[in-house]
Amino acid sequence: MFKKFFILITTFLFLAASVFSTNVALAHQQKAAETTVLFNKRSGQLEVSHRFYIHDTEHAVQSLFDKNADIINSNQTQQQFADYVAQQFLIQTLTETDLPLTNVGYEVEGKFFWVYQETVIPSKLAGIKMFNGALRDLWPTQINMVNIEGKGNVRTLYFSNNKDWLITEF
Template sequence: MTTKLSTSTKQLSIFALLLFTIAFSLLNSAAQAHQIKAAITTVLFNPRTENIEVMHRFNLHDAEHAVKALFNKSADIIDDEETQADFADYVAKHFALLNSEEEALDLSLVGYEVEGKHFWVYQETAQPPALDGLKIRHDALRDLWPSQVNTINVEGNGPLKTLTFTDNVTLLEVGFNNDHH
C-alpha cells in the first residue's frame, strides 16, 4: 500500500529539510570558525646521529593568521621565503629544552618547510652525555591565542612521553631512565 502525501505535507517536509540543512550548515561553520588552535612537536633522541631532533608541526591555516598578526598584514607564509624564515625564527625563540639544572640546551634551527596543510620547523642539538630529564618550554602562538594547545611527544629515550601545554602552563618536565644509553 502506498500513501500519497498531500501538497501541504510535501511542502512542510521540504521546509523542514531546508531548515535542517541551514541549521547544520550554520553549526558546521561555527565549529570550523572556532577550531582549536594546536601544534604538535616531536622531540626525538636519534641514536644514529646522537642528536636530539625537534620537529614542530603547525597547521598552515594557523600559521597564515599568525604571521599576519606577528609581522604584518601582507605577510605570506605560503609563498614568501622571508616570512617562512621569520616564522621559523619566532618558533625557535618560543621553544626551549632545559636540563635538570635549568640550563638551556643549544638548539640550532635546521630548517623549515610548507608541506601540504602544515608548516614544519626543524631544530636539533647534540645529546648531552648524561641527561636524567628535560624541562621544556613551548609557548609558540600562545602569546597570540591563549587557547593555543602545544603538544610534545618525547621519543627515543625510554617509553613515549607526551606533554601538553594549555592554559597558563609554561614549563613541563619529563624524566628518563638512563638504562637505555
C-alpha cells in the same frame, strides 16, 4: 510511499548538513600545535619537529609581523615564523643548563607548516625541562602538545593556560 520519501529526504538533508558543518569546522583556526622531540641514538642528535596548521600560521604571521604577511608564498615570512618558533621553544637539562638548538629548516607541506631544529644529545641526561610558548602569546587558548620519543615510552606534555616550563624524567 510519502513516508519513505520523507525519510529519504530527511536523511539526505541530515547528511548534507553534516558534510557542510564538517567543512566549516575545518576552516576555523585549530589553536593547537604538535612538537616531536626525538632522541635519535643513531645520529646522536636530539631532533625537534614542530607542526603547525597552516591556517593558524596564516593568521599568526599577520598579527606577529605584517597584515600582508604570506606564509604560503613568501620565503621571508616563512623564515620569520621559523625564527619566532625557535625563540619560543627552549630546552634545558634538569639542572637548568640550556641545550641550544640549531635551526635546521622549515617547510610548507599540505595543511601544515613544519619547523625543524636539533642539538647534540648530552651524556647522562636524566630528563629535560621545556618551554613551548609558540602562539600562546597571541591566543590564550593555544595548546602545544610535545611528544618525547626515543627514551623508553613516549611521553606527552601539554603546554596550555599558564603552564610555561614542564619537566619529564627518564
